[in-house]
Structures are given as structure tokens and as C-alpha cells.
Amino acid sequence: MQKFFSSRKLVIVIVCLIISFGLMTVSVAIRNKRSTPPLIQQFGNDIVGFADRVVAVPMNGIQHGFVSTKNLLNTYQENQRLKSKVDQLAQTQVKDQTLERENKQLKRQLNVGNTLTGYQKINAAVITRTPSSWASQVIINKGQAAGIKKDMPVIAGPGLIGTIAEVNKTNSKVVLVSNTAENSNRFAIQIVGSDSKVVNGIITSYDSQANRIVMGNITSKAKLTKGDRVSTSGLGGVIPKGIYVGTVAKIAEDDYGLAKKVYIKPAANLNDIEVVSVAVRD
Amino acid sequence: MKRRIPIAVFFVVGQFVAFFLDGSITQLLSGTLFKYPNTMVPCLTMMWLILAAFFGNSKKLHLTAWAAIVGFIFDMYYTGILGVYVFIFPLVVYICQSLYQMLPPSFLSGFLVYFLGITVLMSLGFIANAFIGQAPASASQFLVNTLAPTLALNLVFLAVSYFPVEALYRTHR
Numbered sequence: 536m537q538k539f540f541s542s543r544k545l546v547i548v549i550v551c552l553i554i555s556f557g558l559m560t561v562s563v564a565i566r567n568k569r570s571t572p573p574l575i576q577q578f579g580n581d582i583v584g585f586a587d588r589v590v591a592v593p594m595n596g597i598q599h600g601f602v603s604t605k606n607l608l609n610t611y612q613e614n615q616r617l618k619s620k621v622d623q624l625a626q627t628q629v630k631d632q633t634l635e636r637e638n639k640q641l642k643r644q645l646n647v648g649n650t651l652t653g654y655q656k657i658n659a660a661v662i663t664r665t666p667s668s669w670a671s672q673v674i675i676n677k678g679q680a681a682g683i684k685k686d687m688p689v690i691a692g693p694g695l696i697g698t699i700a701e702v703n704k705t706n707s708k709v710v711l712v713s714n715t716a717e718n719s720n721r722f723a724i725q726i727v728g729s730d731s732k733v734v735n736g737i738i739t740s741y742d743s744q745a746n747r748i749v750m751g752n753i754t755s756k757a758k759l760t761k762g763d764r765v766s767t768s769g770l771g772g773v774i775p776k777g778i779y780v781g782t783v784a785k786i787a788e789d790d791y792g793l794a795k796k797v798y799i800k801p802a803a804n805l806n807d808i809e810v811v812s813v814a815v816r817d
Numbered sequence: 818m819k820r821r822i823p824i825a826v827f828f829v830v831g832q833f834v835a836f837f838l839d840g841s842i843t844q845l846l847s848g849t850l851f852k853y854p855n856t857m858v859p860c861l862t863m864m865w866l867i868l869a870a871f872f873g874n875s876k877k878l879h880l881t882a883w884a885a886i887v888g889f890i891f892d893m894y895y896t897g898i899l900g901v902y903v904f905i906f907p908l909v910v911y912i913c914q915s916l917y918q919m920l921p922p923s924f925l926s927g928f929l930v931y932f933l934g935i936t937v938l939m940s941l942g943f944i945a946n947a948f949i950g951q952a953p954a955s956a957s958q959f960l961v962n963t964l965a966p967t968l969a970l971n972l973v974f975l976a977v978s979y980f981p982v983e984a985l986y987r988t989h990r
Contacts, residue, residue, distance in 0.1 A: 551904050552904075554900065554904075555900040555901070555903075555904050555945070556900070556948075557900070558899040558900025558903075559898060559899065559900045559901060559945065559948070559949050560949070561899070562897065562898045562899045562900065563898060563949050563950075563951075566897060566898070572897070576893055576899075579890070579893050579894070580893060580894055583890055583893070583894040584894070586833065586837070587837050587840065587894075589837075590834060590837035590838060590841055591837065591840070591841050591844075594838075594841040594842075594844075594845060595841075595844075595845070597845075598845045661844060662840075662844075663837070663840030663841055663843070663844050663895075664840060664843040664844035664847055665840070665843070665895045665896055666839040666840055666842075666843040666858050666859055666860070666895065667858060667895070667896060667942075668851075668856035668858050668962075668963040668967070669943075669946060669951060669952040669953060669963075670895075670896050670946075670951060672895075672896070672897070673844065674840070674894075674895075700897065701897050708897055715952075715953045716950060716951045716952075743853070743854060743953070744853065744854040745853065745854075746853045804848075806847040806848045806851045806852075807847065807848050808847075
């Protein structure tokens, strides 16, 4: 017994384990509570971020080359398809503009200031992605200096992809909705059913096997159908209203048969993100 | 007369390039690597460390210290959760080095040791993350959908880079 405890290696291993668990607990706690990581970590991340651009920029350049060639080959078919949609789009756009103007006027008349829908965008490029199978995180090239704050929603292409988890001076980490961690952000979302009844709820988990966002604990009796659009509801916090999330893919009962569980197909492709915009509420 | 660049410089520069390539490859090929439901994770950082343990002089290169430093940067920059890879990286390097010295130095034994190294790296990383609720706590899903594809990908990387890296260390002895 004496020899067992005097073994130097064992002591080192135990000390390392204790330090490891201590650090892990502290950093998870910081991530959940504080708006920015400690200054030293921020400083280190900024430096590494700068160095990373030396490797990431040429690599992204190579990818752009490949993507452009691929796009060139598909151009003809795509052009045919898009032409048919353009007329429709112009019409919608004009209507949208008119409605927006009308909305603004009405708001002014009623003395309503900014509502939940108003937001501005900060555009950023993705530098790199965390090489890990469960931490679905990307690192973007804008940080505190550009006005980004923790928990802001991030949009790529058609819809919502995640929230800001950690802000440094010149880069920040975005946790995607596909992150399955227990403490990852839960969005307040809503579904407008076919009979224009609104179902409110939050994203409760993510089904990584099928690439579906899961919205749970729905007790509303409103009828939902496959293909209904899902958007953020703007309730509770910094996320503006009306950011497109995806469409309803499947409606199921939860484990106890009391509430409904809705599987949502995300609008944005979570595995092909190059440019993102961070939404800042007015 | 031209002075030769010492191997330590190659090692350190290559280390950081491998580190950043990890992230870049994950980002660029994310459509392929993260095809549902499987996920493949490139571990080039670890590969560079293990290859240095195979061919280089670990005392002269300060291999364990570098493994810890790179592990710390990995935690800080990529995952944001400190205290995971800072200990796992040196441990895996130590295990791989001890095993490789017991076996006859050949590609096959390198392959075998690397296989074990990546398995230990991924499993310990999974356990640590499962403890703090960052990873889904389903071990069978991890084994089938993460570990197996990751091993396949990284063994391909090893097969490609084993001989060039060996030549590099041989010529700069």
C-alpha cells in the first residue's frame, strides 16, 4: 500500500485529472454565465485567429475555385429554372416594399416604436469549423469590435443556423442548432398552422440521425400539417421575430403521449456555411 | 556553405499548419465529412505528433511539452472548453511512443499503433465531453457513427503521409 501511493506517476495522473475536471467545470460555467471569456483566453483566441487566416484564406480560395467550376457546369439548367421564378419574385418584392412602407406609416401613426421584427445584420465570413463530431461550432471573423454580443442569432442563406456562444475581440464562435449539448441555446419558435392559428414553443433537441430540429412540449390543439413554415417568435431575449427556421417534416407524440413533438427540417444547410449574418435587434 | 534548417523548426511549423488544416478541412469538406448520420473528424494535429514520436527524437523536440501546448490551443480556439485535450494529447503521444518502441519499426506497426492512438484520443475526448454534457451520452452511437468513420479517414491520411514524413525525419537527422 505504501508503495502504491508513493508512485510518482500515480500522483501526476491524479493531479492532472483534478486539474482537468476543474478547468472543464470552470469553462462550462463561464460559457453559460459570462458574456465574454476571460481576457487571457480572448487574447489567445485573437492571436490564433489571425494566424489561422494564413492557412484558412488559401484553403477557402481553393474551394471557391472548385465551387465556381461546378456552378459553371450547372449554369444552363439552373438558368432555365430560375427564369420561371424571377417574374414571381419581382411581384412579391414590390408587394413586400409596399407593405413595409405601409407598416412603417401605421406604426408611426399608432406611436408604436420598434417591434419584435426589426433587426439589422452584421455580415461575417466563416474562418474555420471545430474538428469535432459533437461540438457543431464554426468560428467567424467578426467579434466584439464589430458589435457582436453573446446569444445573438446567426443566419446563413435562407434561415437560422445557430447562436453566438463566445465572443472575442476579432472572432467569435457560433454554436449551430445541430449541437446536442444539454446547455446549448433553445430558441423560441412558432408555427403558423393552416387555419392561421399560431403554435408557440421552443427547440428542445436535435435529431442527428435524420438532421431534424425537434420542437417539444406542445400542448396546443391547433392542427399542424407537413410543410408548415416555422420561424422565430421573438419571445424571451435577443432573438428577433420572423427569422425563418424551416418547415414541419413530421408530427409525433412525445414519449408519454401527452404532448406533441414536431420534427422540423432546417432551412439552411448546416454543413455548407461560408458566409453568415448576425442579427442584431433594433 | 548553406546551413541546414533544424528538424525542430520543421516540426513546430508543421505542427501549426496541421492544427489549422484540421479546422479548414472540417469547414471545407463539412458536406462530405458530416453526412448524416456519420461524422468523420480529421485529426491531423494528432497525426503530426504521433509521427514525430515515431521518427523523431522526442527529448530533443520536447514532444510532450509541445503536445500539451497544442492541446491547450486546441481547447481554447476550437472547442472553448479548457482542460480536455491539453491532457489527452500528451497521453496519446506517450502511449504511441511506448508501443512503437516495443514493435519492429515498419509501416504496419506504425499503422497499428496509430489506430490505437486515434481510438484512445476519440474515446477519451468523448468520455470527457459526455461528463460535462457536451456530447450525446450514447456510446453505441459514438462507436458506430463517429469512431469508425473517423478511424477510416485518419488511416487514409496516415497511409498518404507516413513515408514522406519518414523521409523528412531521415534526411534531417
